[in-house]
Amino acid sequence: MKSSSVRHVKNFKFRFTKQHSAQINSLTEQASIELLFEVEKVILKxxxxxxxxxxxxxxxxxxxxxxxxxxxxxxxxxxEVIWVIA
Structure with missing residues (x-):
């Protein structure tokens, strides 16, 4: 799996597949921001x-x-890596 972005949260690395990034990019700007905020909250959980x-x-x-x-x-x-697939 190739990643398009990596975020570090404590001990885990999060990797997002290109498919997941494309889904986020297809949203409107405001919806993307709100969804990304929710995704980041879930990632912390x-x-x-x-x-x-x-x-x-x-x-x-x-x-x-x-x-x-x-x-x-x-x-x-x-x-030690959590892969976000979609």
């Missing part, structure tokens, strides 16, 4: 407890719902 999301049908993948936007974050944890 996931950083504190990587098992917070609901297990997905694909083994090793978890999902976390952002209710305000009807948006799901799919991620996986590989060693």
């Amino acid at each position: 996931i950083q504190q407890n990587p098992n917070l999301g609901t297990p997905h049908k694909i083994e090793g993948i978890r999902r976390y719902a952002i209710q305000r936007f009807s948006y799901l974050i799919f991620y996986t944890v590989l060693e």
Whole structure:
């Protein structure tokens, strides 16, 4: 997986796939800002407890719902890196 951006939060590195970045970029500017704010709040929660999301049908993948936007974050944890897939 190639990443388009990396954010450091405490001990974990977060990597976002190009697909995830494209989804964010397709939103209007205001919606993008609001969604990114919510995504960052969720990332902090996931950083504190990587098992917070609901297990997905694909083994090793978890999902976390952002209710305000009807948006799901799919991620996986590989060693010290949390990959945000979509």
